[in-house]
Amino acid sequence: MRLIRGLTNLQGLAGNPRSPLARGCVATIGNFDGVHLGHKTIIDQVRDKAAELNVPSVVVIFEPQPREFFQGEEAPPRLMPFRQKFEALLAEGVDVVLCIQFNERFRSYSAMDFIEEILIRGLGVHHLVVGDDFRFGCDRAGDFNLLEQVGDERGFTVENTHTVMVDGERVSSTRVRNLLNVNGLEQAEVLLGHRxxxxxxxxxxxxxxxxxxxxxxxxxxxxxxxxxxxxxxxxxxxxxxxxxxxxxxxxxxxxxxxxxxxxxxxxxxxxxxxxxxxxxxxxxxxxxxxxxxxxxxxxxxxxxxxxxxxxxxxxxxxxxxxxxx
Missing domain, CATH: 2.40.30.30 (Riboflavin kinase-like)
Incomplete structure (x- = not known):
């Protein structure tokens, strides 16, 4: 698996015959904190589509996580540090992890900047898997509908993530975090798929x-x-x-x-x-x-x-x- 750290290292990779993104990719975007069962289902979606198109699978993450950037010490605690997250994504068979530094410069990206510079020119995305509640851009104008609209114009497709339910509730990092906070190790294990x-x-x-x-x-x-x-x-x-x-x-x-x-x-x-x-x-x-x-x-x-x-x-x-x- 390849780790690409920062937008500078992403430049010139899409279409470069010597890069892992020579043929473009299938990608997803998120924090992936904990790499729980819900995340693994999303990764399966990405890997399956990437295999169908014969291109690499890519997971885009952020460091620090957006809520850590905006909330500082008030941000929710992490389930795993960066290196552990990277190793967990590796274990799930992801081909490329793009880690974007979430800083003031990136914060200023508009929704169209994000689509054009990162998804199209940077990753050469053919297919994108994101939740229908996904929002992005400094003005939060970016959403699922905008991605579909631009995808129709620029030649990539967008797919909603599959939801994983356990005991009638959606599996999420917040749910795992809340269980750990009350010493619910066994219940958290069910949602994570491991201790x-x-x-x-x-x-x-x-x-x-x-x-x-x-x-x-x-x-x-x-x-x-x-x-x-x-x-x-x-x-x-x-x-x-x-x-x-x-x-x-x-x-x-x-x-x-x-x-x-x-x-x-x-x-x-x-x-x-x-x-x-x-x-x-x-x-x-x-x-x-x-x-x-x-x-x-x-x-x-x-x-x-x-x-x-x-x-x-x-x-x-x-x-x-x-x-x-």
Whole structure:
């Protein structure tokens, strides 16, 4: 799969015999946060049409996501960071991901600028899959009807996305986010098609955990996570080895944390994880984040958390043959 970052790198690709967009493409546009069952159905639509036309499938995403640009810290928490999203799209068989930087320049694009510069000249789109409520352009004048109208004139077609329903409600990132917010891991798993997980690089932290007998692998998060608290987890290292453990995700109020982070303690692990990418799967919620009056109180609670996590793991073993997820 090819990643194209930024509109500058898109220029000159459509029709260029040496580019992945030499024959144009079939595309869809959205945030694709979580790459849930609804997203996978849209990707299937795109891939099927791309195979029919013998052109690449393209997913157009934005970084930051539009609501993050406009709302800042008030924006909804992300379900997954950019790298994880890219890997998830790769796993779904997408040929090209175009990541557009959502900035003041892009914000000023009119609906017709977007169609002309990105869809036609940039991507050479033959077929576009978007929701009938899709709006775009600085004046929000761009919608499904405009795309159909211009498509008729310029030679591309437009198709509405298929809706996926679970328990009578549409599958959406917002719905997954709301479930995670109330520790609904099992219900979120149904909508995602897999257990909820976060990938990230292990960085050096304050190493407080080592001093209180609970060494952790620290993963900095660039946005607030969709869930916060202490969880039973299962994590995979770069070596492909899985370990059970416990993790805290959030702001670490007892130590006056300023940035969100994911701190993972792996049971029965010896070694260093600095610099590795860790895949952390959330299996069960233990408690909310709490600000303790002292580090000693925190240390005592962590010991109870570990005991409770090990007990839950003993009572909920993985099915035979299911090492990872």
């Amino acid at each position: 909820y997980r976060i990938h990230g690089r292990v960085v050096y932290g304050r190493q407080l955990g080592r001093t209180i007998g609970a060494p952790t692998a620290n993963i900095l998060l660039h946005q607030m996570p969709a869930l916060q608290g202490v969880y039973v987890v299962r994590a995979r290292t770069d070596a492909g080895e899985w370990y059970d453990g416990a993790a805290n995700i959030g702001l670490r109020p007892t130590v006056d944390g300023k940035r969100p982070s994911l701190e993972v303690h792996l049971f029965d692990f010896a070694g260093t994880l600095y610099g590795q990418h860790l895949e952390v799967v959330f299996r069960h919620g233990l408690r909310d984040e709490v600000k303790f009056d002292s580090i000693d109180e925190l240390k005592q609670q962590i010991a109870r958390d570990f005991e409770q996590a090990r007990r839950w793991l003993a009572e909920n073993p993985l099915p035979a043959g299911e090492d990872g997820f």
